[in-house]
Amino acid sequence: MKVLLAVGLLLLCFSLPSVARTSERTVLSLxxxxxxxxxxxxxxSAGKKLLIRMTNRSNRVAELESYDMxxxxxxxxxxxxxxxxxPLxxxxxxxxxxxxxxxxNGWLTVRKE
Structure with a gap:
């Protein structure tokens, strides 16, 4: 029982930081x-970490790229x-x-907060 409790607490400790980091990101869909x-x-807005999710609905393989970002x-x-x-x-x-x-191509405009 103690081993299970220790493993559960360990898993919780490793999962909490990722949840916090995810909530600090702005998610953009493309x-x-x-x-x-x-x-x-x-x-x-400026100063935010970004997660850009792109769905490829074209009829071919694509590559999302940005030299700027x-x-x-x-x-x-x-x-x-x-x-x-x-953050940008x-x-x-x-x-x-x-x-x-x-x-x-497309553009991401980052504005002052």
Whole structure:
């Protein structure tokens, strides 16, 4: 019984920090279609950590990338991926599908709080 209690407390200790970190993030949703990102422009407050979830609804493999926000991740067709960014200063940050021949891109505007 003591072993089970110790294991339970240990698991609780390791899970609490991740819950706290998740609640401090701003979650943004994005969809890639065969013709563009939806929405093509996102807006957040400065100083926040970001979690960007992109669902690839296009008919091909894509890669969500941003030189400005320093991430890149392959997005298989029909799947949702997550990337992390921030905290960011006020400004405009570009993201794009690196595998797109048409140059699909979007913008994240970070405004002062």
């Amino acid at each position: 969809t890639l279609t065969d013709s563009s990102f939806l929405p093509a422009e996102l807006t957040v 320093k991430f890149e991740k392959i997005a298989p067709q029909g799947r949702t991926i997550s990337v992390f960014a921030g 200063r006020p400004g405009k940050y570009r993201f794009f599908d690196d595998y797109s021949l048409s140059g699909y």
